[in-house]
Amino acid sequence: RPPQHVRQLYALVSETLRYSPVLDALLAGAALLQAEKKLPPHLAKVLVYDLLFGKGLKCGGRWKALARRHRARLQAELARLKVQRKVSRNEDLLAPAEGASLGAPQLPRYVRVNTLKTCVDDVIDFFKRQGYSYLGKAASVEELSSLSGKKFLLDLHLPELLVFPPQTDFHNNQLYTSGHIILQDKASCLPAFLLSPAAGSHVIDACAAPGNKTSHVAAILKNKGQIFAFDLDTKRLATMNTMLMRAGVTSFELAQRDFLTVDPRDSKYSKVTHILLDPSCSGSGMVNRVPTEEAAPSAERLQALAGFQRKILSHALSFPAVRRLAYSTCSVHQEENEDVVHAVLQEQGSAFRLVNVLPAWPCRGVATFPGAECCLRASPAETLTNGFFVAVLERCGEEAAVPSSLPTAAEGSLQQGRGAQPGTAHKKKRKKQRVKE
Numbered sequence: 210r211p212p213q214h215v216r217q218l219y220a221l222v223s224e225t226l227r228y229s230p231v232l233d234a235l236l237a238g239a240a241l242l243q244a245e246k247k248l249p250p251h252l253a254k255v256l257v258y259d260l261l262f263g264k265g266l267k268c269g270g271r272w273k274a275l276a277r278r279h280r281a282r283l284q285a286e287l288a289r290l291k292v293q294r295k296v297s298r299n300e301d302l303l304a305p306a307e308g309a310s311l312g313a314p315q316l317p318r319y320v321r322v323n324t325l326k327t328c329v330d331d332v333i334d335f336f337k338r339q340g341y342s343y344l345g346k347a348a349s350v351e352e353l354s355s356l357s358g359k360k361f362l363l364d365l366h367l368p369e370l371l372v373f374p375p376q377t378d379f380h381n382n383q384l385y386t387s388g389h390i391i392l393q394d395k396a397s398c399l400p401a402f403l404l405s406p407a408a409g410s411h412v413i414d415a416c417a418a419p420g421n422k423t424s425h426v427a428a429i430l431k432n433k434g435q436i437f438a439f440d441l442d443t444k445r446l447a448t449m450n451t452m453l454m455r456a457g458v459t460s461f462e463l464a465q466r467d468f469l470t471v472d473p474r475d476s477k478y479s480k481v482t483h484i485l486l487d488p489s490c491s492g493s494g495m496v497n498r499v500p501t502e503e504a505a506p507s508a509e510r511l512q513a514l515a516g517f518q519r520k521i522l523s524h525a526l527s528f529p530a531v532r533r534l535a536y537s538t539c540s541v542h543q544e545e546n547e548d549v550v551h552a553v554l555q556e557q558g559s560a561f562r563l564v565n566v567l568p569a570w571p572c573r574g575v576a577t578f579p580g581a582e583c584c585l586r587a588s589p590a591e592t593l594t595n596g597f598f599v600a601v602l603e604r605c606g607e608e609a610a611v612p613s614s615l616p617t618a619a620e621g622s623l624q625q626g627r628g629a630q631p632g633t634a635h636k637k638k639r640k641k642q643r644v645k646e
């Protein structure tokens with residue numbers, strides 16, 4: 210049934226997620242899932258949240274009645290947990306207990322500077338004026354993990370990425386609302402950075418909405434050239450349109466379209482040299498994702514996703530002028546990552562090859578085929594990001610001809626000599642609209 214009170218439902222789900230570690234402890238303590246074997250664990254959490262902390266929504270039917278039967282036991286568990294944690298209010302349970310690590314790992318707050326509107330130096334100055342201390346460029350991933358209070362760093366891999374302590378909230382910050390900064394996980398900044406089209410290029414973003422990567426591509430293009438962005442989802446495209454306008458992106462064409470039906474021979478796309486392909490995936494790498502069965506997709510679901518991903522990757526490579534393509538997923542499953550890339554590379558014969566990107570990146574593709582280590586993986590534990598995968602494919606024999614703004618530091622021996630000097634993009638102080646406090 211469609212929800213009658215969407216806002217209440219949204220609040221219920223987000224609050225359940227906020228209390229998730231506490232709810233896990235209560236469910237375990239009361240052995241609810243052992244007692245009610247048919248009760249799905251995620252539903253159990255929502256029911257227990259509503260029973261103990263919520264406002265008592267008028268829905269839930271038989272499941273709600275089932276949870277109510279365990280009310281006394283759950284309340285006793287809650288009281289016990291409060292005594293154990295030495296707290297009196299429910300909210301105080303949300304602070305992690307001493308020495309404990311509850312729930313999803315805490316990732317830093319990554320802030321991508323939107324170079325279409327400002328520059329890194331100006332944004333650093335802005336935050337300094339807001340009372341933050343700038344600690345310079347990070348030397349290691351460990352340094353990023355030890356950030357606390359009002360301190361921030363420049364990322365060690367991505368020159369336009371600032372790193373703040375976890376849970377720093379900039380959603381109401383003037384720089385965010387004006388599109389000067391984009392709140393984007395570090396791993397999700399990799400595809401556009403590694404695709405690195407030169408200003409003036411024609412680029413396809415095949416599965417583009419809600420558009421964070423598109424706006425990143427536009428920034429790399431310096432708004433010069435043309436972006437053709439496609440997505441199936443009307444609502445996500447509407448959000449994307451607003452986001453791109455706010456970010457000052459021009460020269461883009463958004464289309465609500467199945468990319469698989471876009472004709473590679475259409476003369477409109479005859480100059481497309483770069484493609485960013487970030488197709489639907491299981492999302493199994495997302496740390497803060499609403500938990501669903503997707504976190505552990507079935508073999509059938511993985512097979513279906515991988516089939517789609519192979520098809521859409523092959524289709525993207527069939528654009529006649531394409532020279533470079535970045536394929537990415539926020540999945541941790543080999544089936545959606547290395548296996549897809551390997552299968553399509555084999556199908557392409559010697560037309561395309563993998564580029565050995567970012568040799569300094571610590572986490573590489575799973576060695577399931579020769580060259581898989583050219584791909585990048587990301588994970589909360591190793592790179593302090595969501596779980597992610599990126600592979601960059603390049604047309605064989607084209608590399609010398611490809612103009613690229615990619616810093617040479619981002620590519621290994623296979624690509625040496627291409628592109629501009631490391632860091633030139635952020636070192637140059639560009640004249641940009643100055644950010645006013």
Ligand SMILES: C[S@@+](CC[C@H](N)C(=O)[O-])C[C@H]1O[C@@H](n2cnc3c(N)ncnc32)[C@H](O)[C@@H]1O
Pocket residue numbers: 415416417418419420421422423439440441442445466467468469487488489490
């Ligand atoms: C992982 S999301 C893309 C995220 C986006 N690249 C970003 O950075 O904001 C995958 C997107 O692919 C879209 N999609 C799925 N199948 C598609 C198809 N056949 N053609 C175009 N878009 C598709 C989905 O609607 C979804 O918005």
